[in-house]
Amino acid sequence: MTVRVVLVDDQTLVRTGFKLVLDETGDIEVVGEAADGAQALDVVARTRPDVVLMDVRMPGLNGIEATRRIRSGPHPAKVIILTTFDLDEYVLAGLRAGASGFLLKDALAADLVSAVRVVVAGEAVAAPSVTRRLFAHYLGRTPAPPSADERLAALTGRERQILTLITRGLSNAEIAVALTLAESTVKTHLSRILAKLDLRDRVQAVILGYECGLATTDH
Structure with a gap:
């Protein structure tokens, strides 16, 4: 089965890099791209992907709200939030909005590919640093x-x-x-x-x- 992915990031270079990594796998296909949350909603509605790789900070509709709308919409694709900001507010807000995964943008290519496959299989994925912050937040x-x-x-x-x-x-x-x-x-x-x-x-x-x-x- 080919996993269909939509890339959402306001930086063209970032989207290009992710696309190159995913297209090399053979079992993951990038079926759409968007530069902000509003565009993401349109692309998801049109392409009906399995997974959305979602940036957090974007102009207009941000990644957290876009995630919430996608997950509550008619085509609730799995969402992996990608960010350079390892902050509790984004971790918690993203997960509460319905994200199935959370990775930092400096994750290794292999980790990115693995994350897509893991969430499609129904598991959750998070960067180790993010997991530690979740523990710290709740156990504190x-x-x-x-x-x-x-x-x-x-x-x-x-x-x-x-x-x-x-x-x-x-x-x-x-x-x-x-x-x-x-x-x-x-x-x-x-x-x-x-x-x-x-x-x-x-x-x-x-x-x-x-x-x-x-x-x-x-x-």
Whole structure:
């Protein structure tokens, strides 16, 4: 299957560089480009890509708002936010807007390609520095004990285990190894978790897990 990608960045040189990297893969095709958020909405509506690589700071409609509109629109492509600014406000705003990934623009070409493939497979991806800042942001607060959070009451013990490991950043394959389960079983549990908690995707599950304190609890 060819993964269809739209590039959104106000710098032509950046878009050209990304396109060269992705076009060399053989299984990823750049089907459109945009220089700002407003153009991105039009291009996404026209091309219906699988993934959008989205800059944050652009004139007019910024990348965060464009991400929110794409994810809530009729063609909710996965969004990976790309930025040179490793700042909490962008990380949190981007993830809350529905982004499935967050990478810095100085990421290696291999990491960029891997990120596109990972989000298409339903996983979430973030640069290590971004992940550390997320931990610092949430763990710097004093969350309510997870047992006191009514939002988790609908989960079974196994589902709660899996949500805890998702919150800690483990992939489905890593969770399968940790709990001695088939990866397909982990995916089934994840689908049930999302449905029970009325969550859109894995990233929202991670955010909820942080808010409930699961990153610091034993599973």
